[in-house]
Amino acid sequence: MKWITARRRHPLAGYVVVILALVVFGVGYTFLAPTADRAEAQQDQAAPERSDGKIDLAQGKEIFAQSCASCHGKNAEGKRVGDTDVPSLIGVGGAAVDFQVSTGRMPSMNADKQMPRKYPAFTQDEIDDLVAFYEDEFGDDGPKVPEEDLVPATAPERNQFPSDHEGEKAFEKAKEEYDEAFASYTSNSDTEAGMKLYLTNCAHCHSWSGAGGALTDGRWAPELHEASPRQLYEAMLTGPGAMPVFNDATVSAEDKQNIIAYVNDLQEEPDAGGPFALGRVGQVAEGFIGWTIGISLIVACAIWITAKQRSHD
Amino acid sequence: MNANEPPKALRGVGNFIDDRFHLAKMGEKNLRKVFPTHWSFMLGEIALYSFIILLLSGVFLTLWFDPSMEHVTYDGSYQRLNGVGMSRAYESTLHLTFDVRGGLFMRQVHHWAALIFVASLVFHMLRVFFTGAFRKPREINWVIGATIFMLATIEGLFGYSLPDDLPSGMGLRILQGVMMSLPLVGTYVSMFLFGGEFPGDLIIPRLYSLHILVIPAVLLALIAAHFMILWHQKHTQYPGAKETEKKNIGAPMFPAFAVKAGGFFFFTFAIIAGLAAFVQINPIHLFGPFSPTSISAGTQPDWYMGFLEGSLRIFPNWFDVNIAGYAIPTAVLVPGLGIMGLVFTGPMVWPFIEAWITGDRRPHNVADRPRNAPTRTGLGVAAITFYGVLWLAGSNDILSHTFSISLYTTTYIFRVAVLVGPVLAFIIAKRICLGLQRRDRETLEHGYESGTIQQLPSGEFIEVHKESSENMVHVLQSKKPLPRIDVDATDENGVESPAKRSIMGRLREGLAHWYTKDNVSFDGVRPNSGHHLHHDGFEDAAEEHDRSETVRTP
Secondary structure, eight states: OHHHHHHTTSTTHHHHHHHHHHHHHHHHHHHHSOOHHHHHHHHHHHSOOOOSOOOOHHHHHHHIIIIIHHHHOTTSOOOEETTEEOOOOTTTOHHHHHHHHHTTOOSOSOTTSOOOOOOOSSOHHHHHHHHHHHHHHHOSOSOOOOOTTTSOOOOOOGGGSOSSHHHHHHHHHHHHHHHHHHHHHHTTOOHHHHHHHIIIIIHHHHOTTSOOEEOSTTOEEOOOTTOOHHHHHHHHHHOOTTOOOOOTTTSOHHHHHHHHHHHHHHHHOOOTTOSBOGGGOOHHHHHHHIIIIIIHHHHHHHHHHHHHHHHHO | OOTTSOOHHHHHHHHHHHHHHOHHHHHHHHHTOEEOOOGGGGHHHHHHHHHHHHHHHHHHHHTTOOOOOOEEEOOSSOGGGTTOEEEHHHHHHHHHHHTSTTHHHHHHHHHHHHHHHHHHHHHHHHHHHHTTTTSTTOHHHHHHHHHHHHHHHHHHHHHHHTTOBHHHHHHHHHHHHHHHTSTTTHHHHHHHHHTSSSSTTTHHHHHHHIIIIIHHHHHHHHHHHHHHHHHHHOOOBOOOSSOOSSOOOSEEIIIIIHHHHHHHHHHHHHHHHHHHHHBOOOOHHHHOBOOTTOOOTTOOOOGGGHHHHHHHHHSOSTTOEEETTEEEOHHHIIIIIIHHHHHHHHHHHHHHHHHHHHOOOSOOOBOOOGGGSHHHHHHHHHHHHHHHHHHHHTTHHHHHHHHTOOHHHHHHHHHHHHHHHHHHHHHHHHHHHHHHHHHHHHHHHHOEEEEEEEEOTTSOEEEEEEOOOHHHHHHHHTOOOOOOOOTTOBOTTSOBOHHHHSHHHHHHHHHHHHHHSSOOOOTTOOTTOOTTSOHHHHHHHHHHHHHHHHSOOO
């Protein structure tokens, strides 16, 4: 107590209290608040595991009826919800369905807003069922999900497998298979072509680092840090949101492969310049750090050394 | 032997030199030169030290960097870009980054030091501005400083353009666009700089010789001049009991100030090196080489060019006109060249404008406290706000993306803020200054609030005021009545002075009135004398007194 009494009138005491309070609230909040990951993981465990690879149209129909039809309509014809015209799904193709659902953008919570990437609400098996049901019911003339032996799907994640030792093994095997498939997919890709295509067609919106950027009219281009090869391929095929369609006539399958290899390079590239990469945002973040940390620390040093001098005068 | 006497051998050499060059006399004078100690007087030193770091790290970079736009195919230890076509400049930068020991570190030191250099120049200029240290006799040194700031910005832009990575080329493209917006001569200027169409293959060698030779040499000369003038005119200082217009109080150059300044160099160096070691800056290997067909979201100039980017982004194209088939792109001309001119030349002419308005031609060696020059302080804060809004507008896409605000909304917000913000900032800053002046007068007259509460015999509680120290009284009394020209004086025959009748005379009179009208007078305030005066009545009387001071009889 004496220690506090002696110091509580110190000029910096107020700041110390505020900083402590912020730290307590910040740390407390991160522990207590349900994060998206945790919530999704709970949901995910409830889903039944099924890995026989068989397509179950009934399951797909059920998912469609429960999670899609309320906004897109029973016959996928689209309708008006609130102030927004929800688009029809006729002709968008299985690739679009797979892209929107596997990136967690659909089912959407708010039809008025652009949806961010989220942890998907369904397992890939369930999404496959949904896509099969969609193509069966509403026609398959739109772009299709690329075959798995052509474009590697999504990298497996640990929590898709049981948490026991067997699950660990199965996960490692799946991971190995995926890495092999990806290596063989990108083995003959051309870095220069990929870079040029990326910088000419993609970087306008998604930025040089794949960090995304602002678009007109309140929309934005999402970051590509987590996009899987299949999702990248499907996005180019279907042009979700404000993105233009790059079908196989515009950007050939081979060029798509080059772009995917380049994006993957960007995703995996370590930061050579130091552990703090500032989110690869670029010059704005650098200037911000230069002022808030660089010059502020130097001025703090100046205050310190002149204050020392003063007390000896 | 006397303990204070140097050894004989040293004495001999010393006497030999001293007999010929009279070094002892010069050393005596200059080593004892006094430097006032306040942290805000160290800001210019940050600029000096980061400039030294820039020179040293820059020399290291020139040993490997090859400013050539010759087309080559990369074949080096950075696997990802193997087989990619690029310019020799970009390739040698990659080589410097990945194959030269310490190369990446030195590149990052150079870049961080550049950001810190310009930031410290701005910080230093603001200190000089707000304390009125640019006034006579220091106007020339202020103009030199403002020129250093301008050259540093241009130097930074050229350095940014050298590695020939994606943002380099985009920065040059904007530079070229601004040049082309010049009526009549724009295309010629562009062709002259680039030696043909954009980008050509000459621009990087040309920028290189400017960046490493011409501009640093001019900067070095200006910094030397800045320093010599400072040495000759002596430093300004804040008011105090002993600090006067005639006498400088502080630490002697040797040993106290030299040790402190030397130590401060290493602080500056440590922080720049720390940033360079831990925080990635300008990762050119991720950007990829420049090609005129490529462009990327989220690419900005370095921070000191941000205000230009911002003014280009928010200025509307409503005023673009065509004259006889020739376009006058005001949407580029005004924000690109107009705003740049305002930011660079505004500070240079300000000392002369202020002297003209106030008619104050006296030399000033004691710095103003910013509150005692409320209009100047208000103008300074307004200028910071104007610059700051433009600067923020330059990052509007990043702000929009990071904080999920619509991009269009940010543009409209900044368009309004750049006009309204400075006005509000001026009014608020000036009111705060005047409030502080009132409090100063209160403190001067009543002493300071001691925090001790006393109960009077009548039961009333009062806070005991204690007498301010002698030094505090001097600080508070340093507030002089604002200098004021008297253009409406009449001569002995009752005729107005000619200066008043001209348009400029009237303008000057109006400006002088605006510049000095709001000010709390300290006239007749005796230090530590007013314990028992009743507050409210006193305030009113003082307000009356102010008005009779400043409003002139017609």
